[in-house]
Amino acid sequence: MNEIFPSGAINTEAPPAPAHPDGARRPLGPGSWYARPAARYWTAPPAPTAAHAFHAALPDYAPTRLVELPSLAAELGVGRVFVKDESSRLGLPAFKALGASWALHRVLAERGDAAAGATGAPEPVDAGAGVAAGPAGAAAGSAGMAIGPAGAGAAEPVTFVTATDGNHGRAVARIARLLGQRAHVFVSRGVHPEAVAAIEGEGARVTRVAGPYDLAVREAARAVEDAGVGPGAGSGSGRQASPTVLVQDSGRPGYERIPGWIVEGYATLFTEIDAQLAAAGDGAPDLVAVPVGVGSLAQAAVTHYRAPGPGPGTGAGAGAGPALLAVEPEAAACVLESLRRGARVGVATGDTAMAGLNCGTPSSLAWPALRAGLDAAVAVSEARAARAVRDLAALGVPSGPCGAASLAGVRAALTGDGAADRRAALGLGPTATLVLLSTEGPAANPHGQDTSAHGRSPEPRGSDANAYSQTPDPYGPDTHQHEPATHPYGPGSTPQGPATHPEA
Incomplete structure (x- = not known):
């Protein structure tokens, strides 16, 4: 095994202990939430569907389970809550x-x-x-x-x-x-x-x-x-x-075809959800919460729920589709910051137990769909994610910090100060159906047992967690960080309506 060091030095200093013992319940900071309800009326281009047939033919394929958790529905004040459990997918402990x-x-x-x-x-x-x-x-x-x-x-x-x-x-x-x-x-x-x-x-x-x-x-x-x-x-x-x-799995200008195939593969997860919700007597979700790193899984969600199609929850152009909520760590909220600024930007990342979400720059391939089709984004603290891991385990859903981020994000959005406004932005009433993507099991990320690479939670970050950084494009010189806000899918495809965030 080789090692590469950016400056020839090794940082062995452990992060400080949490500054907020009650961080699992502390209010959202002003930079930790973004919403634009008009997104659910945007229509995405149709996506290829061959990947599902390919996966179904694999020897070890079986749909992962969709677990209903009534206690979470009662806690969150909604009708039904389902968790898509990706702790065992094709013999691996994550959806990837x-x-x-x-x-x-x-x-x-x-x-x-x-x-x-x-x-x-x-x-x-x-x-x-x-x-x-x-x-x-x-x-x-x-x-x-x-x-x-x-x-x-x-x-x-x-x-x-x-x-x-x-x-x-x-x-x-x-x-x-x-x-x-x-x-x-x-x-x-x-x-x-x-x-x-x-x-x-x-x-x-x-x-x-x-x-x-x-x-x-x-x-x-x-x-x-x-x-x-x-x-x-x-x-x-x-x-x-x-x-x-x-x-x-992260695209850049000039390198987007293979990342696009990866996104196509992720679509199988949402096809399964459609069938499982139908079997549970529920036609379509009202909200889908997606953990986000570079945004490829969220791109698959946007494409599935915003593209015209016969399935439930699709064809948003004909009416409001489900609200799509992106969830990131406070230490690496590159999609949230990009949405707030209206352009794909990089952020300086910090330590987080949500290792699979610790990404500083959104995928160039994903960004147009995220900008147009995400209803909201929220950044969650380490304490919120750790609590979500424990609570899901107690409810019989094995999850790592990245997977549990979806529950942490929904709790942050639907409870606490300002929750009524956030619920309204997401279009959620007392009978709403929520789907939370638990994208990994504990075996995928052993941080779930010790909550950080150093055995304790990294310091929760405050409202400046998403401070803009001139972080270069991960593939080389930065030539695409300040992209115009027009949508590349063509004239008239950019959704209308104001965003609700601190800069609006």
Whole structure:
């Protein structure tokens, strides 16, 4: 295992003890909430749906459970509360395998089609993805193929390179191993040693980066370029024995196709929710709470619930769809700050037990959908997340801090000072149905047992937690942080209506 340090030094200082013993109930600060109710009337472009059929054909596939918790409904003053429990998904303790499996399948299938000389040449994989020419020999075929290792006579395995703050890296490593491929995972600072060991246990090469997630993303992209198969490669043949592909769940301008496949894979989760709510006698949710890092899962939620379609809770253009609430740590609320400013910006991140959400810059691919389709965003304290982990466990839902963030965010939004206004902004009445995404189990993030990488909760951050920082784009020079607020989907697609936040 390698290590990378941004300045050659190691920070061994533990964070201070919590400054607010009652932080699980302290009021939201002025910078911790954003709402724009007009978002639920926006219509998203239709999304591809092939990923669900692909997942359904996998040997270990089964829908994860949707658990109804009446006690939470009573606490929150709503009709019904359901938790989507992603503590066991395709043999892993988090939802990320949905995106990784579909993306790796698409990469290998296209390479296989090209090698076989198929008619109707496939669209090339992302510029900048670092794909060398040549057969993969692993996964050509239909969306219904079963995951398995490369067959006899296969070409040199592909090395899939990615950066992670935990779950995505393990998912890429697991799927690569099952497909007979290789993985090289760059792990950011603050990921628990047990989570790192789990990635290594999948057979991946691991490089530790003593810096935040955005630095790990840059290092992963640089590794692909240095291999001689991506843009910016040095002199040499431009080839290597093992072709290399960057598989990142965060997009940047010029690198959005593979992240788009990952988002398509996440859509399976919402398709399952539709069927499970129908079976429970509930047609559609009134609110869906989504933990947010770079925003890819939230993008999948926006696309699912805002796109025209026959399913319940979809086709927002014909009427109000469900409210979509993004939940982030106070220490890394990049989407909240971007929404408040109307442009994709970076924030300086701090320590948080919600390691999988500790991201400083929204995905460029996700940002247009988040800006147009999210009703609200909330930043939650470490104490709120820790309490949510404990409470969900007591109710029979095993969750890590990232997964429990959805409950922490809903509590922050619907209780305490100003709750009536926040409920009104979300359009929630006493009979509302809420769906909370618990995106990981305790095994995905051992911080759930000790609440931080140092054995105690990081210091809760105050109202300045989301102070804007000139954090560079994680892939390199900052050329896209101050994007105009117009929506790229075309004229007339930007939703109307004022935002309700401190700067409005």
